[in-house]
Amino acid sequence: MGQIFDNFKSKWASWLYAIFSLFITFASYVFVKMVLIDEAPPPPFLRLSPGRTILTVNICAHIVAFLIWDQISTSLEAWRWALASRHNRGLPLGSFLALSRAAGPIAVASLILLPRPGIHLFYCAKRLSFMGLAWALGIVLTNMYTRQRVSRREWCLPV
Numbered sequence: 001m002g003q004i005f006d007n008f009k010s011k012w013a014s015w016l017y018a019i020f021s022l023f024i025t026f027a028s029y030v031f032v033k034m035v036l037i038d039e040a041p042p043p044p045f046l047r048l049s050p051g052r053t054i055l056t057v058n059i060c061a062h063i064v065a066f067l068i069w070d071q072i073s074t075s076l077e078a079w080r081w082a083l084a085s086r087h088n089r090g091l092p093l094g095s096f097l098a099l100s101r102a103a104g105p106i107a108v109a110s111l112i113l114l115p116r117p118g119i120h121l122f123y124c125a126k127r128l129s130f131m132g133l134a135w136a137l138g139i140v141l142t143n144m145y146t147r148q149r150v151s152r153r154e155w156c157l158p159v
Contacts, residue, residue: 014074021067028060069134076127077101094120098127105131 035042035053048056080099084091097103098111098120108127111120 018071021071024067025064028064031060032057065134065137069130072130073101092118092120094118095123098123103127 031046035046035048036057041047076099080091080096083099084096094111094114094116095118098108103111105128108124108131112124114120
């Protein structure tokens with residue numbers, strides 16, 4: 001049991017960042033639910049014009065997407081070094097590069113073309129799917145609320 005607490009003490013900054021990310025995600029969800037989804041009018045301090053509401057939702061969505069992407073990227077980087085530091089086997093170069101934070105989408109896609117099949121294909125597919133999902137999530141979050149009715153007319157402030 002003492003080893004668990006020692007491990008937690010050595011990684012307190014990572015845990016703090018994860019908890020902070022979870023708090024920001026939850027706060028953004030509550031804001032979007034209160035302003036856009038609930039049928040009841042939002043509290044007076046959240047009654048914004050439709051343009052400012054969309055802007056605030058987009059900013060919150062991008063912050064949450066960035067925090068989630070950074071958590072995934074950091075986890076893959078830690079996993080890469082943990083796999084590379086194994087005593088007996090290490091990690092093949094293709095897999096090491098596929099999990100690298102510095103490898104962009106074109107570099108990861110080009111690693112698929114390596115002549116020898118291996119586990120790097122799985123890591124390349126995982127990285128490319130994360131990149132594609134992040135890109136698709138950004139498009140959906142940017143365009144989702146601009147096509148829907150943002151608020152009722154009686155809730156809007158006069159412009």
